[in-house]
Amino acid sequence: MRYFILFIIFGFQSIQIIAQTNSYSISFENAVHHEANVSATFPDIASDTLTLRMSRTSPGRYALHEFAKNVYNFKAKDNKGNSLQVSRTNPYEWKVSGHDGTIVISYTLFANRGDGTYSQIDESHAHLNIPSTFMYAPILNEREIEVDFKTRDDLNWKIATQLPHVKDNIYSAQNLYYFMDSPTELSNHKTREFNVDGQKIKLALHDPGTEEEADTYFEKIKKVVLEEKEVFGALPSFDYGSYTFLACYVPNASGDGMEHRNSTILTSTRTLANGGMEGNIGTVSHEFFHSWNVERIRPKSLEPFNFEEANMSGELWFAEGFTSYYTNLILCRAGLITPEKYVEGLTGTFNYVWISPARQFFNPIEMSYQAPFVDASTSVDPVNRENTFISYYSYGSVLGLALDLSLREKDLNLDDFMKLVWNTYGKTENSYSIENLNETLNIYAGDTFGNNFFNRFIHKSEMPSYTDLFKTVGVSLSQNTEAAYIGAAVSITDDLNGKIQSNTRIGSPAYIAGLDKDDIITSINNKPFPNGIQFNTFIKDEFKPKDTLSITFLREGIERKTEVTLTSDPNYAINLIEKNDKTPSKKVLKARQAWLKVE
Template sequence: MAPIHYRIDPAQQHAHLYRVTLTVARPAAGQELSLPVWIPGSYLVREFSKNLQSLRASQGGAEVALEQLDKHRWRARCRPGKPLVLEYEVAAYDTSVRTAWLDATRGFFNGTSLCLRVHGQEDQPHDVEVVRPRAMAGWSLATGLPAHHTARSGFGTYRAHGYDELVDCPVEMGPFWSIRFTARGVPHRLVVAGAAPSFDGKRLVRDVRRICEEAIAFWHGEGRPPFASYVFLLNVVHDGYGGLEHRNSTALICGRRDLPRVGQSDKELQASEGYTQLLGLVSHEYFHTWNVKRLRPQEFAQYDYTRENYTELLWFFEGFTSYYDDLLLRRAGLIDHATYLRLLAKTTNQVLQTPGRHVQSVAQASFDAWVKYYRQDENTPNATVSYYTKGALVALCLDLALRREGRTTLDAVMRALWQHTGAGPMAEADLLAQLRTLSGRDWSAEIAQWVHGTGELPLAELLAAHGLRLQADTAQLAQRLGLRVQESAGLQIKAVLRGGAAEAAGFMAGDEWLAVETPGEAWRVHKLDDVPLYAGNTSQINAQVTALVARDRRLLRLPLALPAAGATGDTVRIDVSDASVAQQWLGYSQPV
């Protein structure tokens, strides 16, 4: 048995409780233990200890006193020489990829939610033994952890080299669908839980394999990736989306309608936004295996699980990954040019329609992720910018600018960073150094402007140099008004964008838009599309109407200048002007 051994018993499925027994073979006197407050890849203090209960300790059968030091740390009043045994329960109610879940149909957990950290012994081998109760006879287990003593079902004991590896390998349990495949000679496994009977697993694994092969080729050419095997853990729910990267696996969530179905044609799947989004998610999290799990911010050289870990580089690690996720789908032939440009235009519009891009730089957004990106409110679009979307556009501008000068590409810069840093920690200075080496000039002015400034990016100019046009497009009504709304239960105002018609009228987040009044008439509205229906002649500029809204049970009449239906606002599309030039960047000349 390893010096640190966790026995995890998921028998209390109906109570949604994991029973954990931690044995420390050689404890220190007054051994300290703690549960992480966050999980790497998701930059928010989540207080996982709130789910831990009934903690007790013993040594040689005798109870050991525990002193709680703060919200997530304990000290056991133990003596060295005898194993220390801790027993506790963890409530598992979260279906997300970040924590833990348990019921009679499925189990899932990250080590950051279940495994107390033994201070001073993090580099010792750690065993995790997951037992299968009788009620789970039809279940299997999948994880990226190295197997030590396991049954064919996957239940048994796994051994990690240390605590970091232990908590970087999530565990999936249940009667899931599973298939193994190879990509560039490396074993991969795709695990799907909760899919409908119509699910076409053969199609999904075919496309996932193409993504893996494209990503491995991107980083290594004909070489092999830095992992011996890889596991995709996909949880399928009625409505959901998300993923979290790990060193040799990823946990994903998608909606059932997003999966390919038996009998669907290639054309139907090409038209499926949900399936394209799922493939983009797979591509994104797989690319992270290199870009953030190994090539990582210098500040993440050693994770501190007790507090926030700040970096200004999420624009690179999340943003550049967001640039390449869809681009690699195009290069793999999984989407065509038109689909890729539509996705790129969507990202561009998300940035252009965020007034906060003039307030916060993307470097600041990276640093503030802990308090702003993961804690969004009604003012978020006015005060912040996403390091995912703007970071992706910074990568686009950098790639197109490098290609225009003709000496190198962003692909080559990424590979050089991988080789130069030894696939380890890096700083912004490392990026600038590789840009200078490969391109022959200094890029600090562009990085200062695009990353540390709040000005507009030169998208139109750079796209034009590669056979593409950035065209103004007709804006949707919400954008023309400067609103973000929710329509599931009436017309609810989620956010009012800075400088828009809605702000000028006096709208406020939290308002319910009840009706539109014109001279002599008033009409009830339930959706935003009802507004132009009842507002009269909306082709004229700034048609005047009165919006009736409810705020704190009070009815207010707000004078609203309704923008004309043809107004463009901050909305664009991307068209091809020279296909042969665009092809040199987009790649993959074969039809999908």
């Protein structure tokens, strides 16, 4: 009798669980006009009013995106088909009342941006980011979800997603968060997969190219996956035993990459045959590294992720920046780019960080705080980002480089530090703070080393001695002190004058001379503005540091004059020392080979 009663109890609970599954359906009859028809059923609603929302954010993004703006034709009915009362108190919510315990909603979604944040619907695909597509009920966030993707069979669409398959075109999620974190691609895509330690790594490739191109690209992905596994010592334990690259390389997409727990979105206008074979693999490297660093090595500041407000984190210099450091390093280690290309490729990011005046305003933690203002966010009012902001991707990347080379001077390395962070916080999925990272570096490299790094370079805005660090691996850091510099980005206008395109850099010759964005340079030293040559090339070819230029310019249609005294170009060149006809010692060459993992 006891077992019979337990059977009844558990059976009843199972029925309740099944009954309390929220179900969605999405179809694409009007895909040619970028519309989807979405419906959802919410059963067993206890309160008279159910609040439904469109998300304002998306996992992996930190800014607000206001997905509700693309929802219309909203209707709500009860289980018998009777229309229900709907009220609106803010732009993101629909309050539905007067139901019979079940609420059935429907609406039309417009979607025409194919990237990692938004959705895109047309006759080539339905590229679905879940927060930008599906309405949800916050109070029901722990319910299981099922979704029926009604594919366009006439367009040969297939379904690719990290969501577990139920049957036919129905997929499930154990709760709202997993649903929101599960992008889905419906298209006539190519599929590839391989096994690593009992787990499947899959590619769903929406690209117009050949099967042979897909094979070649997947071989590159394999190399990236295996090389990144070496950094951490093992793959993460992916839910349901698989990880999926959702690659959408079509001309109408927007370039992007967005990590998720067991998948990633990869979008680009470059098809594999049109530069994507080489140009897109870096995004693969970056996003797959995130399956460790940010998906499971998770900042406390992003837990739980907030779908109603912007998500701010002071750890993005590590989560995004250190991931960026490894992006091209992995490509080099995997043999997909040469050591020369990798080292020379450091130049742009290094100069962007090194010469920026923004470090006088914010340290890396505070730069990370700026993410809600810059992470694919939009605004119409002018800002001064050229002078006040350094991307936490770039800032963290050059600090990751410095930390790696500094550790190698102690016969340590960043790979093993990342392993320690992984084993401490990633495998266990215990979220971390900046203090935790400092403590972990202290454990790995000693209190003096760890505290010095965090106190000088993370809590403050000092910069490491890159010249000395680069010497340890046979890399040169050099400047051309004879090259002139003005500090303004100038383009040629239709009437062959020069327009300053962005805010002039604080402390630069142009800034000191009072030149500003949108000023139109009409003459230099009483000669017409030069055309047919890039402005900065003209400055370097025709003038020397300390030369003074008499500049005539228009501001709001009024002619003005100023004098600009040029300085030496502050930018650096980064190269292997062999390019300067120097031969690295055996010790230096060994250190470089250990760093780049190449012979």
